[in-house]
Amino acid sequence: MQSGQVIGQGIPLYRLRIGRLALDTAACLVLSLVLLVSAFAQDSAGPLATEPKASLKLQLNRLEPAPDACRITMLVDNSRGGALKSYRVDLFAFDTEGVAQKRVAVELGPLSPKKTTVKIFDFPGITCPKIGRVLLNDVLACEGGEAGREACLERTETESKAGIAFDR
Template identity: 40%
Template sequence: MELNKLAPHEGDCQVYLVLENGTGEAFKSLKLDLVMFDTQGIVARRLAVEAGPLPAGKTSLKAFDINDLSCNSLGRILLNDVMSCEDAAGARKDCLTFVSTSARTKVPFVK
């Protein structure tokens, strides 16, 4: 999972995540618990983001806004947890273990 771009958007910060599903399984749902820290290291916002569906073997782009928070005020984004994920067999509990994070921005994306 790559933090690809942060872009100012009408007073908000628009986040672009690139997700590459290399597991061989399609996911109906992948709900992420994301925590945004400011440049001082203080928690600025916490969001639940639905990143699914993710077809098997496909790269997808997910974009979402962080309301009332400027991109310049972001110091780090944490993938705190995968709140839920579901494949064809149903709910899974191990999704955080196979997610890795990276960033093409100056703002680190970590787990």
């Protein structure tokens, strides 16, 4: 019998050990992959998947002429969110050519939890027919909720029923 061979098989012992090591390594890799995929699946099906996103919807509902201004009716849908003491937004009015014309900071709060409200404010110094688009530029204040100002901006959605674009 030669040294390093298994009795009756003629296969060197080191090759059997390397093959066994390769099988063990492959099994560990497969198990690791299964655990990794499982962890990602749990993250995507975590609390966010069961709870609806607490969005805050701003709807540019109506434009109407006012003396030396354009009066804006804004629907604030907080039906899926908590109470906010202050919710102050920075808005820009662009003319029909796409040029920024007027900027206004508007306090839309306080906002009651699980409630939709209507807020009315003016864009001074611009008439309604001159407005081609309104931009939610930023959220300046978001107080009373669990999240900060940046999170409020991220969860704010915009839409328009006023015949002009309203976006962020």
